[in-house]
Amino acid sequence: MNKKRCIHKIKNDCNQKTAFIILCGKKSNKKGYGNVPLTQITPKETIIDRQINAILNNYDNNEITLISGFEHDRIVNHIHSKKYENVRIIENQNYKSSTILDGWRIGLNSILKEDVYIIHGDRLFNESCICNSQVNNTHAVVHKHDKNNYNLGLLFDEKKLINISYGLPYVWSEIFYIKKQHFDLVRNTINSYRQKKIYNIESLINNISQKIEISVVQRKQKDIKILKEIK
DSSP, rough: OOOOHHHHHHHHEEEEEEEEEEEEOBOOOTOOBBGGGGGGEETEEEHHHHHHHHHTTTTEEEEEEEEEBBBBBHHHHHHHHHTOOOOEEEEHHHHHHHHOHHHHHHHHHHHHSEEEEEEEEEEEEEEGTTOOTTTOEEEEEEEEEEOOOSEEEEEEETTEEEEEEETTTTEEEEEEEEEEHHHHEEEEEEHHHHTTTTTTTHHHHHHHHHTOEEEEOOGGGGGGEEHHHHO
């Protein structure tokens, strides 16, 4: 199969209606940086441009929701200047006192019930991370094995999630896919996260995994790049 036919097949596999929530409210801890998704990776392209275009190039039937916070006006001006279609922006006005859970909660409450990817806004990814035609289930994506991982990692058996926690060697790519049939369960869980005493993302995902089976999709290290690997 030649390259053009392969690309065409990938796009067909990803042609079902799919929603994407991208969390864009993060401020960089590094001096000289502002809103992380607005970081320039080329003179004409930012991280959020690359993310949006990866989606648009692989999904004809898509809906993209950005959850902004820090430098909201810059996000709005940038997105409008690019004239992206099917992209809406929801402002988290309380971002200074919010956690990542609130970004997930706002995102899931602002879209209709669909298959949905939740993607953190500080990473680049290729189409293999959002086109998993062989995995028709709610899943998390890992992209490398690092025995010295200090970030969130996954423990899994036969590609089924057992636990997510800091320090586990299979590094979570901060990409999470929710199958439409599990949408209500996930949204209801995050809407009651305070009552359930869920205080972070790993607790949320572990809580969900007790109710439904979550798969783990393995990708290669080259398929994901985080901010420090870009600049």
